[in-house]
Amino acid sequence: MSFALGQRWISNTETELGLGTVVDAQGRTLTMLFPATGESRTYTRDNAPLTRIEFVQGDKVKSHEGWQLQVEEVTEQNGQLTYTGKRLDSGQLVELKETFIDHHYQLDKPDQRLYSGNFNDPRWFDLRLACLNHQHQHQTSPLLGMTGARVDLIPHQLHIAQSVAGRFAPRVLLADEVGLGKTIEAALIIHQQMLTGRAARVLIVVPSSLVHQWLVEMLRRVNLAFAIFDEERCQSLAEEGGNPFESEQLVLCSLDFLTRHPQYHELAVEAPWDLLVVDEAHHLQWSEQQASEEYRVIEALAAQTKGVLLLTATPDQLGHESHFARLRLLDPARFHDYQSFLAEEQQYAALADAIAPLVEGQQLSDAQIQAIAAFAPEEKASLTNINSATEQQKQKLLAHLIDRHGTGRLLFRNSRAGIQGFPKRQLLPHALPLPQRYQQLFDDAELKLEFRLTPERHPLLQGTWTELDPRVNWFIELLQNLKGEKVLTICASAGTAMQLAEALRVKAGIRAGVFHEGLSIVERDRVANYFAQSEEGAQVLICSEIGSEGRNFQFANQLVLFDLPLVPDLLEQRIGRLDRIGQKRDIHIHVPYFSGSAQQLLMNWYHQGLNAFEHTCPTGTAVFEQLKDQLLGCLHAQQEDDVDNLLSTTLSLHQQLKQKLEQGRDKLLELNSSGRGRVESLVQAIADLDDSPQLESFLTRLFDAIGIAQEEMDDYCYILRPGESMISQLPGLDEEGMTITYERGIALAREDVRFISADHPMVQHALDMILTDTIGMSSVALCQDKALPNGSYWVECLFVLSASAPRALQLHRYLPPTPIRVCVDATGKLCDQQFVNLERLKGKMGRQLVDALKAQIATAVEQAGAQAAKQAIAINQQATESMQGLLGDELNRLQTLKALNPSVREEELVHISEQIAALKQAMGQAEIRLEAIRLVVNSH
Numbered sequence: 001m002s003f004a005l006g007q008r009w010i011s012n013t014e015t016e017l018g019l020g021t022v023v024d025a026q027g028r029t030l031t032m033l034f035p036a037t038g039e040s041r042t043y044t045r046d047n048a049p050l051t052r053i054e055f056v057q058g059d060k061v062k063s064h065e066g067w068q069l070q071v072e073e074v075t076e077q078n079g080q081l082t083y084t085g086k087r088l089d090s091g092q093l094v095e096l097k098e099t100f101i102d103h104h105y106q107l108d109k110p111d112q113r114l115y116s117g118n119f120n121d122p123r124w125f126d127l128r129l130a131c132l133n134h135q136h137q138h139q140t141s142p143l144l145g146m147t148g149a150r151v152d153l154i155p156h157q158l159h160i161a162q163s164v165a166g167r168f169a170p171r172v173l174l175a176d177e178v179g180l181g182k183t184i185e186a187a188l189i190i191h192q193q194m195l196t197g198r199a200a201r202v203l204i205v206v207p208s209s210l211v212h213q214w215l216v217e218m219l220r221r222v223n224l225a226f227a228i229f230d231e232e233r234c235q236s237l238a239e240e241g242g243n244p245f246e247s248e249q250l251v252l253c254s255l256d257f258l259t260r261h262p263q264y265h266e267l268a269v270e271a272p273w274d275l276l277v278v279d280e281a282h283h284l285q286w287s288e289q290q291a292s293e294e295y296r297v298i299e300a301l302a303a304q305t306k307g308v309l310l311l312t313a314t315p316d317q318l319g320h321e322s323h324f325a326r327l328r329l330l331d332p333a334r335f336h337d338y339q340s341f342l343a344e345e346q347q348y349a350a351l352a353d354a355i356a357p358l359v360e361g362q363q364l365s366d367a368q369i370q371a372i373a374a375f376a377p378e379e380k381a382s383l384t385n386i387n388s389a390t391e392q393q394k395q396k397l398l399a400h401l402i403d404r405h406g407t408g409r410l411l412f413r414n415s416r417a418g419i420q421g422f423p424k425r426q427l428l429p430h431a432l433p434l435p436q437r438y439q440q441l442f443d444d445a446e447l448k449l450e451f452r453l454t455p456e457r458h459p460l461l462q463g464t465w466t467e468l469d470p471r472v473n474w475f476i477e478l479l480q481n482l483k484g485e486k487v488l489t490i491c492a493s494a495g496t497a498m499q500l501a502e503a504l505r506v507k508a509g510i511r512a513g514v515f516h517e518g519l520s521i522v523e524r525d526r527v528a529n530y531f532a533q534s535e536e537g538a539q540v541l542i543c544s545e546i547g548s549e550g551r552n553f554q555f556a557n558q559l560v561l562f563d564l565p566l567v568p569d570l571l572e573q574r575i576g577r578l579d580r581i582g583q584k585r586d587i588h589i590h591v592p593y594f595s596g597s598a599q600q601l602l603m604n605w606y607h608q609g610l611n612a613f614e615h616t617c618p619t620g621t622a623v624f625e626q627l628k629d630q631l632l633g634c635l636h637a638q639q640e641d642d643v644d645n646l647l648s649t650t651l652s653l654h655q656q657l658k659q660k661l662e663q664g665r666d667k668l669l670e671l672n673s674s675g676r677g678r679v680e681s682l683v684q685a686i687a688d689l690d691d692s693p694q695l696e697s698f699l700t701r702l703f704d705a706i707g708i709a710q711e712e713m714d715d716y717c718y719i720l721r722p723g724e725s726m727i728s729q730l731p732g733l734d735e736e737g738m739t740i741t742y743e744r745g746i747a748l749a750r751e752d753v754r755f756i757s758a759d760h761p762m763v764q765h766a767l768d769m770i771l772t773d774t775i776g777m778s779s780v781a782l783c784q785d786k787a788l789p790n791g792s793y794w795v796e797c798l799f800v801l802s803a804s805a806p807r808a809l810q811l812h813r814y815l816p817p818t819p820i821r822v823c824v825d826a827t828g829k830l831c832d833q834q835f836v837n838l839e840r841l842k843g844k845m846g847r848q849l850v851d852a853l854k855a856q857i858a859t860a861v862e863q864a865g866a867q868a869a870k871q872a873i874a875i876n877q878q879a880t881e882s883m884q885g886l887l888g889d890e891l892n893r894l895q896t897l898k899a900l901n902p903s904v905r906e907e908e909l910v911h912i913s914e915q916i917a918a919l920k921q922a923m924g925q926a927e928i929r930l931e932a933i934r935l936v937v938n939s940h
Helices: 110-115 122-139 155-165 182-195 208-222 231-239 255-260 262-270 293-304 320-330 338-359 366-375 377-383 391-404 436-442 449-453 470-481 494-508 521-532 568-575 598-609 620-637 640-663 667-674 680-691 694-706 744-749 761-771 843-852 854-898 906-924
Strands: 008-011 019-024 029-034 039-044 050-052 060-062 068-077 080-087 093-097 171-174 202-206 250-254 275-278 307-311 425-432 487-490 512-515 540-543 558-561 587-594 708-712 717-722 738-741 778-783 793-802 818-825 927-938
Touching: 008 029, 110 778, 110 854, 110 927, 122 694, 122 761, 122 778, 122 793, 122 818, 122 927, 155 182, 155 667, 155 680, 171 182, 171 320, 182 202, 182 208, 182 275, 182 307, 202 208, 202 255, 202 293, 208 250, 208 255, 231 262, 250 255, 255 262, 255 293, 262 293, 275 293, 293 320, 307 320, 320 338, 338 366, 338 391, 366 377, 377 391, 391 667, 425 470, 425 598, 449 598, 449 620, 470 487, 470 494, 470 587, 494 512, 494 540, 512 521, 521 540, 558 568, 568 620, 587 598, 598 620, 598 640, 620 640, 694 708, 694 761, 778 843, 793 854, 818 854, 843 854, 843 927, 854 906, 854 927
Parallel strands: 171 307, 202 250, 202 275, 275 307, 425 587, 487 540, 487 558, 512 540, 558 587, 778 927
Antiparallel strands: 008 019, 008 050, 019 029, 029 039, 060 068, 068 080, 080 093, 708 717, 717 738, 793 818, 793 927
């Protein structure tokens, strides 16, 4: 070793000291100062455990001041190196003496680490390769973003998510009926857009009552933590300067907040968003004469945001002008004139009627064939013998007509009539005598309607009503009769829920979970889990109105409505906690009421007028809005003639609107929305991946290596806790631990359990802990294989081919970091030798072996690099051809479709064209780097 003042060396035995500087080199000893820690070390010159740090052309070097340069030239004077190159921040040509290199430098080149004696157990090399292979497989998978959501594999939801999420800046209207999962569809779309890089900044705008539901759904379903923005938060952020809406990537706020505070609405419009999501979009009122303030708020945001998802359960037949207004938000250039839209829609309505028999597998009449031919004259030849055509030919025709459908790319609507898998609903009314104390209240003509429907909430009865209300003893008796059954109970207020639960405990010793808005998210999880547990869990969960939002309890089928909401949408939301697609049992709906009271009238209005208990009621909101004054008058006065007239008018209006809805069903649109005949392969692929043990096996090995303690539980669950030997902290894992499962069914049944898939952020964090660390970059291993020559050795090199590009280009979909393993034997020949049961060569013996073979190792690394470069060319060429093929096909399809369907936006075509060109350029600049090196010696 040759030492000179100012040279930079690193300690092979104490790398944590950082970079050392030679400050004294006289006689047989030398002294090193390590500025990063302020410590000094004195070594014997002849056997100092040090490695000289030298950079070469192309390397990036960081100065102690923080700036970096890329080395263009290296010069030496008096034993000290000087690096010349351009600063990465300014482009200025500068010199950097090695004395002024960043003191915190750590060895990050595998060969440097090997030569300096910094090597790890050989199993880390294998794990590093396994992590790279897993990462490559996941990022190139067509299922990326589709497998990790905590959702059932419902075909139409997955179809919509895949169809929409794969687009550049999608602008669509999700209009499935209640209970079909629009929120889940939106969550899946957001999730995949985020994972694939198509979106990074998302704004969700919802009614005030749904803010918490969306917060929970995004976090529980797809592991996305949104920040709720309100006046208090915005004021606080504004004081810090800048636009508060740019302080977070994922923002959730209420429409009411943006409407009441125009200054914050302006800031929201000014902030850049990739995706805008608006729930309950049917509340956005618009007409050719004027638009509501809420509509104008969303219109301004939609005009500045590339991607827009509007969610509504209100069919357009109940307000065609409002339906046009929602489409106008998505594409104002196309939907600029309402009358033109009506004329266009009539064409599609005629097509839907003509095509209906084909969708149902029936014969087409001559008139229907002519109507289809008039719409799509290019299909006239194929229509000649359509009734005798094969199923494949019929499906091809349907696919073409779907592509031509005017709003087929903008609008997705599924109805319960077209989707299988829903349970039956049975109303079980329970008439109870009206207590005298309640009657005294009702005799007051000025009594608020709120107290006529929920008398227990009257201020004069707070804390005493459970002693006189017959619903309490009825409820206790019901629970005793339903022993062994889970019972979900919903009432109007948190106070009622808590007092009712206390009455159950005191009077009958029944422990109930209580779920209300006063609980934190963690507390709600605990209560929900307490209810979900099959053994030792609560028999009953009593919820305030918030219990009808955001949570599904499909393991239960007994629902008690302790009171009834006035608004039909709220009633459907309550029942919808159990009546969801995938529910396996019929729903029993128990409704206690006081005979002769407003409660009985409201129940009769729902049941006899709307049939809203035993069937979903898409007409409920429209009927309520038309008859609201009449209904409220009857609930106050309860005059028999008025009540009879109300019920008959309600039933008549309900039937008229329902018939209108059925006549207006666009079965071609529903066929496109359901994905029937196209989505089955996707569902099966996800199910196959769920059944594969590969991910669990890999993560068990990875968690063990990181130092995470894994405790196996019942029901295919595990508890993960930080172990004493964890190499670093894993984000999301604290001392309390985390309960996880790899089973989708378990995760759906237990909300306290995390569903782990390849999409889960914790998996990526765990991979990053390995791939961004130096551990496993170099190792020396002993092989004891008698079938191999004694004393022989091999140099294993792991290279990674990678390129850089803006995330939105989705480079990793085609060319993610790609591992290339090359092995060279002692004779200098390339081989494919595989090793098992390797042991680590520790300490002095390993360093001596590396020192003895340093020249041969360097030659092998150079040879391996040449071979890896050849493989990289082939891999890159194949990836480029695949990219051009996939995106080229998509571009051609959209160009052809644009000639038939104006819903294809020109910016979509431009984006794909530019994406192809930019990706080709980026992939052409891909390079390989040495990721890890392992020396294997055979000795037996």
